[in-house]
Amino acid sequence: MRRRGLAKLILPGGCVALIVLVALAAPLLPLSDPIRQDVANRLAGPMAGSWLGRDEFGRDVLARLVWGARTSLSVALVSALFAGLVGITLGLIGGWARSWGAFLTVRSVEIIMCFPPVLLALLVVTLLGPGAATLILVLSVLYLPGFARVTYAEVLAVKGRDYVEATRALGASSAHLLFRTVLPNIAGPLLVQFSLAVAAAVVIESGLSFLGLGVVPPAPSWGLMIRGARSTMEQAPLLLLWPCAVLTLTILAMNLLCDALRDILDPRAAEH
Secondary structure: OHHHHHHHHHHHHHHHHHHHHHHHOOOOOOOOOOOOOOHHHOOOOOEOOEOOOEOOOOOEHHHHHHHHHHHHHHHHHHHHHHHHHHHHHHHHHHHHHOHHHHHHHHHHHHHHHHOOHHHHHHHHHHHHOOOHHHHHHHHHHHHHHHHHHHHHHHHHHHOOOHHHHHHHHOOOOHHHHHHHHHHHHOHHHHHHHHHHHHHHHHHHHHHHHHOOOOOOOOOOOHHHHHHHHHOOOOOOOHHHHHHHHHHHHHHHHHHHHHHHHHHHHOHHHHOO
16 A cells, blocks of 8 residues: 555656746746736737747736746745644644643634635635735635644544653653654644645635735736636637646646555555
């Protein structure tokens, strides 16, 4: 099972790594300015210096795709990191302290799960205004309960193990037990949760940008590109194809990567 998981990891892992590398290298690549307009060539097809053509304002489509990947992935990664740091800390405290700790940490943040994620995101973005900073705040709040719940469950599963009791018998403090003994042994499920949060955040960021409540124009974003191409899909259907294809490929690769990580890191799967 573990060998099969490693084999499944190669293709999606390579695709995700390639997308991340291209996004990071965007300032170094020989691309046009993603916000510079060339009205004379609006809706132009592939041509020299613009391999994927120009959009409805004459901006280079390839440059906007690459810089849009940088925007989407940075928002998704930062929000997942913030959600992970806070959620894992709350889950550790709740699982270790049990009754009162669980109520003050895990159970309190579960209130967020009572609201549909997209509706909650729409409400907060509408109140605070669109922008990357607002998106990061919204997505961090949305995915915080997931990290807290996973961490809480894993801490309850391992806190009574022999190696934890042995470390406690040696006089280790609670902080040492939590962050040096328990946390490394539950890192696998948390890594899978992180990858799931990043993939879901990319989808919600694109959806909010499509609705005009995410990234502020003229900054490049896949959701904004899909929104702009919708009005010109009859004259230039490829403008709608490129961002949809890139977004679909990214989400598919991330989901396959999550499945492979689960197969590799799940101790129950390793026993079979």
